[in-house]
Amino acid sequence: NAAVSSSNHKKIWELTGNELQQILQTNIIGPFLCSKEVIQWAKKNRHHIRIINVSSGIVDKGAPYLGAYTISKMGLEGLTISVANDAIDDRLISIVSIKPRSVRTYMTKSFFPKKEYLAMDYPDVLAPVFLYAATAQRNEILGKSLDEPCFSADPGAAITMENKLPLIQPLKMQTPVYRSEYRDKGGAYMxxxxxxxxFCPSVVEVLSKVVNNPSVHQYPDPNYTQLREAISAYLNVDPSDISFGTGSSELIDRAIRIFASKRGNIIITKPTWAHVVWPSCIKYDFLPIEVPYTGSVKRKNIKHDLQGILDAINDWTKLVYLVNPCNPTGSIVEKEELRSFLRQIPSHVTVLIDEAYIEFCEPEKRLNLALEYKEVNCRLIGLRTFSKFxxxxxxxxxxxxGNPDTINYLERLSLTFNISSMSQLAALTALKDKAFQEKVYKHNFSERKRICEELDQMDIPNMPSQTNFIVFDCPMDREKMRLEMMKEGIFMPNIDAALGGNLTATAVGLYEHNQKILNLLSKY
Ligand SMILES: Cc1ncc(COP(=O)(O)O)c(C=O)c1O
Incomplete structure (x- = not known):
């Protein structure tokens, strides 16, 4: 790869013909002449060759002041496809291009502001995609354009989804640790x-009575009528304001699939609950823009940077994904702050507020989104799950x-029988069981308070939480802590990577399990 760019910060129409020509000469004519030479040599010597053109992520979206460079890299993509088409029956010749992220090079140094340049990775992060381009079978790569950031995040998804090629590496989730040999200890699956x-006892009772009932082995109600009505009453929203998903994960994926566009971006927080957002962004070619939190655990004030999110929104922003109360930090945005934030979101943006943990949150801290989505300019979607509380x-x-016109977007991609009869019945029963809900809420509230107080007494920095987990600065090796607890049958969450530093989290469990964790921590 040898590429140049004009560093004189001109808009495309300010360039002279000569300036454009110079860039095209190096960035397209150069690779063309090299390819021509090496192809002729390969044909003459009956030698296999593979050409890897270094294109750029810029071809998808362009960038201000880099018009000539963008044109040249698009041309390079054209060269790749043209050689591939003409060489389709000539197995001596393979060609592929790679679109890498911006990394630290002399060229990027010359036109990126210093701060952005220093935030870039060193070029070695690109090695895996080059290795793949150099070694994959010819028919897997011929004429393709490999998107390096997608490939680095998940090679299987990038190759399959981006390039419509056969799956060479199926996406697999690790079997969760609680299904391991420690399961038999009969402990706590936190x-x-x-x-x-x-399991809510009333759900067990109802389900055990219906196992032989035809209504559960035949197709389920595709309109989820009873559950829809129950949720409509629970949230005080119109039944048509609701869309159901196979877990809220599926709704996040669906929202990304609907709003993703090649030029568009989604704004997420850093960290966030990334299990679905990142893979879906990769699958549907959606650019995530991360806005870091403000505050620290020491000062007990970690929170979403709402102003940062507003500043990050641009004309190409399609979606904002905000987890509130937040996984992984446990914090919540104050009601008034959230309301004012939502009112400032422009109308071309859809905001997805993931309320997976809202039922653990103190009622006076919950903003009723059902009242908000009628008042805001943007499309607003609240997201809930039966998985947690x-x-x-x-x-x-x-x-x-959300508003029916917004919900209709989600409905468009819904499968007809998305939720099984048993699941509809289980959710309906759990929603009706107020005694169980009160027990869960009260227990979580008092144990959460107790754990934080105990951690304070041990001088272990911790974050006030509005969820059923508490982030703290771990005084011991986090992996060791989890292993020690696992031996006792207590499965602790592992969200260290999202939190960084020495931070980790414990879920609010039963008194005796929480106590065992606190006892272990008190030894350090
Ligand atoms: C913030 C958040 N949203 C969504 C989910 C997924 O929930 P579901 O089981 O409904 O797919 C989780 C699961 O951990 C979560 O933490």
Whole structure:
């Protein structure tokens, strides 16, 4: 690769013909002449060759003041495809191009502001995609344009989705640790942040009565009528304001699929609950823009940077994804602050507020989004799940609510029988069981308070939480802590990577399990 760019910060129409020509000469004519030479040599010597053109992520969106460079890299993509087409029956010749992210090079140094340049990775992060381009089978790469950031994040998804090629590396989720050999210890499965009491007894009772009933082995109600009505009453929204998903994960994926566009971007916080957002952005070619939190655990004031999010919104922003109260930090945005933020979001943006943990939050701190979506300019979607507070994660029931015209977007991509009959019934029963809900809420509230107080007494910095988990600065090796607890049958969450530093989290479990964790921490 040898590429140049004009560093004189001119708009495209300010360039002279000569200036454009110079760039095209190096960036397109150069690779063309080299390719021509090496192809002729390969044909003459009956030698296999592979050409890897270094294109750029810029071809998807362009960038201000880099018009000539953009044109040249698009031309290079054209060269790649043209050689591939003409060489399709000539197995001696393979060609592929790579679109890398911007990394530290002499060229990027010359036109990026210093701060942005210093935030870039060194070029070695690009090695895996080059290795793949150099070694993959010819028919997997011929004429393709490999998107390096997607490839680095998930090679299987990038190759399959971006390039419409056969799956060479199926996407697999790791089997969760609680399904491991420690399962038989009969302990606490706090790993996935569900309420610690587990299955609601009334759900067990109702389900055990209907197992032989035809209504559960035949196709489910495609309109989820009873559940829809129950949720409509629960949230005080119109039944048509609700869309159901196979867990809220599926609704996040669906929202990204709907609003993703090649030029568009989604604004997320850093960190966020990334399990669905990142893979879906990769699948649907959507650019995530991350806005870091402000505050620190030491000062007990970590929170979403709402002004940062507003500043990051541009004309190409399609979606904002905000988890509130937040996974992984447990913090919540103050009601008034959230209301004012939502009112400042422009009308071309859709805001998805993921309320997976809202039922653990103190009622006076909850902003009723059902009242807000009628007042704001943007499209606003609230997202809920039966997985956490209602402990029904295995049943996969989530729902979104918002104005019907917004909800219609989500409905467009919904499958007809998205939620099984058993799951509809389980969710309906859990929603009706107020006694169970009160027990879960009260327990979580008092244990959460107690754990934070105990951590304070041990001088372990921790974050006030409005969820069922608490972030703290771990005084011991975090992996060791989890292993020690696992031996006792207690499965702690592992969200260290999202939090960074020495931060980790514990879920609010039953008293005896929380106590065991606190006892261990008190030794350090
Ligand atoms: C913030 C957040 N949203 C959504 C989900 C997924 O929930 P569901 O089981 O409904 O797909 C989780 C699960 O951990 C979560 O933490």
């Amino acid at each position: 790993h996935f942040l569900q309420n610690p009491f587990g 209602f402990a029904l994660s295995g049943f996969r029931v989530g729902y979104a609510y």
